[in-house]
Amino acid sequence: MAVITFANTKGGAGKTTAVLLLATELARKGYRVAILDADPQHWITRWHEISGDVPNLEVIDFVTSASLPLHISENSEAIDYFIIDLPGARNPLLATAIGLSDHVLIPIQGCAMDARGxxxxxxxxxxxxxxxxxxxxxxxxxTRVNSMVTTRALQLVKSLLSQRNVPVLDTAIIERSAFRDIFDCGGTLHSMDPARVSNLDRARENALCFVEEIMRKVPVRLPAAARLAGLLMRDAA
Ligand SMILES: Nc1ncnc2c1ncn2[C@@H]1O[C@H](COP(=O)(O)OP(=O)(O)O)[C@@H](O)[C@H]1O
Ligand SMILES: [Mg+2]
Incomplete structure (x- = not known):
């Protein structure tokens, strides 16, 4: 079992989007995933309501500083990855969530100069x-990195981070309409219609690279049943 928190005290950094990409891809790979929605805007909960049942994925809403440790301890046997979506403001939840985490991911917009959050x-x-x-x-x-050009803002953010020896994921999350549309349509990148969403294949590829990099950093053993299902599928292919 692992706990991953997405944290940036600024709203609009791309936390909720990254949470959803990670959670849906991990669930698709057979991991049992719980998103702890601590965002007062409840974006993930709303997405889940319009999506219906997403296999291997559950969303826990109205998470507070007091309830967070309980959600994790009570579900630790049933869940492989807990993913925490925090509010975009300084909040007592930030320290609690960080303290419980195996890994903290800090989304920073590659397209904006403001990395203060x-x-x-x-x-x-x-x-x-x-x-x-x-x-x-x-x-x-x-996050929200331009697919075509490396902007000066992105170069500046990268050089500031490397000066301070802050680890940065190799995979950046690209600005893609699919990553916005998923909140309107519900479902996952794999239930969207490629005829209606531009560059959906690129978006899927990007999300997969992002998730595989996180899986290498925060490994969890796949439950035996899911491993078996994967092996059977491979044998049948
Ligand atoms: N990679 C991306 N591509 C396109 N739009 C994005 C991307 N990341 C975030 N957005 C959009 O930017 C806005 C803020 O993103 P969000 O994930 O809600 O940030 P936060 O949770 O940090 O406030 C939303 O409208 C979202 O759809
Ligand atoms: Mg958010």
């Missing part, structure tokens, strides 16, 4: 390390 999370992680000796693995994921 991400910097606040990095400062909190550094504080925990220096003052309390608590080391929590973390990485920045660059």
């Amino acid at each position: 991400g910097a606040q999370v990095l400062e909190l992680l550094q504080y925990l390390d220096e003052k309390a000796g608590i080391k929590i693995a973390h990485s920045v994921v660059l």
Whole structure:
């Protein structure tokens, strides 16, 4: 079992979008996934309501600082990956979620100069390390990156992060209409109609690379039943 938190104290950084991509891809791979929706806007919960049943995925709503540890301890046997979507503001939940996490992912918009929300999370992680000796693995994921050009803003963000030795995922999340549309249509990238969503294949490829990189960083053994189903499918092919 692993807990992954997406944190950036600024709204609009791409947290909720990245949570949804990670959760749906992991569930598709056979992992049992729970999204803990702590965002007062409840985007994930609304998405789940219009999506109907998504195999291997559940969404827990109205998560608070007090309920968060309980949700995790009560479901730890039934869930492989807990993914926490935090509000886009400084909130007591931030420290609680970080403290419970195996890995903290910090989405930072590659298209905007403002990385302050991400910097606040990095400062909190550094504080925990220096003052309390608590080391929590973390990485920045660059989001909403232009697929065609490397902007000056992106180069600046990258060089600032490398100067400070902050780990950055190799895979950036590209700005794609599919990643927006999924919240309107419900379902997953794999239930969308390629005839109606531009560059859906690219979006799927990008999401897969992102998720596989996270799986390498935060590995969880696939449950025996899912491993078996995968093997049987491979044998049948
Ligand atoms: N990779 C992306 N491609 C296209 N639109 C995106 C992408 N990431 C985020 N967005 C859009 O940007 C806005 C903010 O993203 P969101 O994931 O809600 O950020 P946060 O949860 O950090 O506030 C939303 O309208 C979302 O659809
Ligand atoms: Mg959000």
